[in-house]
Amino acid sequence: MRWSSMSIKPVLRMGDPALLEVAQKVEAFNTPELEALIRDMHDTMEALNGAGLAAPQIGVGLQVVIFGVKRNPRYPDAEEVPYTVLVNPVLTPLTRTMEQDWEGCLSVPGMRGIVPRFANVRYQGSDQHGESIDRSVDGFHARVVQHECDHLEGILYPMRINCCGNLSFQISSILKPEQASCCASNCARWRALRFPLSTMICAVSR
Numbered sequence: 001m002r003w004s005s006m007s008i009k010p011v012l013r014m015g016d017p018a019l020l021e022v023a024q025k026v027e028a029f030n031t032p033e034l035e036a037l038i039r040d041m042h043d044t045m046e047a048l049n050g051a052g053l054a055a056p057q058i059g060v061g062l063q064v065v066i067f068g069v070k071r072n073p074r075y076p077d078a079e080e081v082p083y084t085v086l087v088n089p090v091l092t093p094l095t096r097t098m099e100q101d102w103e104g105c106l107s108v109p110g111m112r113g114i115v116p117r118f119a120n121v122r123y124q125g126s127d128q129h130g131e132s133i134d135r136s137v138d139g140f141h142a143r144v145v146q147h148e149c150d151h152l153e154g155i156l157y158p159m160r161i162n163c164c165g166n167l168s169f170q171i172s173s174i175l176k177p178e179q180a181s182c183c184a185s186n187c188a189r190w191r192a193l194r195f196p197l198s199t200m201i202c203a204v205s206r
């Protein structure tokens with residue numbers, strides 16, 4: 001595809017309230033609107049070298065995610081993930097085992113975090129034509145689908161991080177994922193900071 005014919009959309013950044021909303025189900029398949037949305041998402045993800053993108057990230061509150069990894073400079077050690085369009089996804093963890101690893105997000109530019117995710121998940125849904133998809137996956141494939149589906153619930157990866165010490169600018173890769181759960185003093189400080197804050201927000205909104 002020529003650059004001039006691509007449709008690259010601005011990606012919303014953390015802080016935009018639209019990223020915190022719950023996305024609506026897609027009711028109609030094979031429509032020009034859905035095709036245009038998926039083309040926009042594809043071109044935007046390709047242009048920004050992302051591993052995945054969710055419709056809310058370009059300001060569309062529908063349950064549509066895309067993902068796929070060939071050789072991606074953002075994830076140099078990641079295995080390949082087939083390019084997938086996933087509509088109205090349902091995720092089911094297949095294990096209670098969590099794995100910690102680095103993630104980035106086009107809505108949180110310049111930062112990386114060590115995020116706990118289920119090691120194995122099943123995902124069901126359909127493609128843009130309404131054809132059903134049902135896969136059980138692990139590794140980076142499981143991680144990327146959990147990250148993208150979180151966007152449909154209004155969840156950004158920093159909200160999944162156990163400890164503030166596991167969030168970093170991209171310049172630093174000092175932390176190793178296996179160190180992520182051993183910073184107990186940081187975690188205690190993080191919890192101490194977070195809970196009074198959420199209590200305050202509840203009190204204000206009452």
Ligand SMILES: [Zn+2]
Pocket residue numbers: 104105106107147148151
């Ligand atoms: Zn993201």
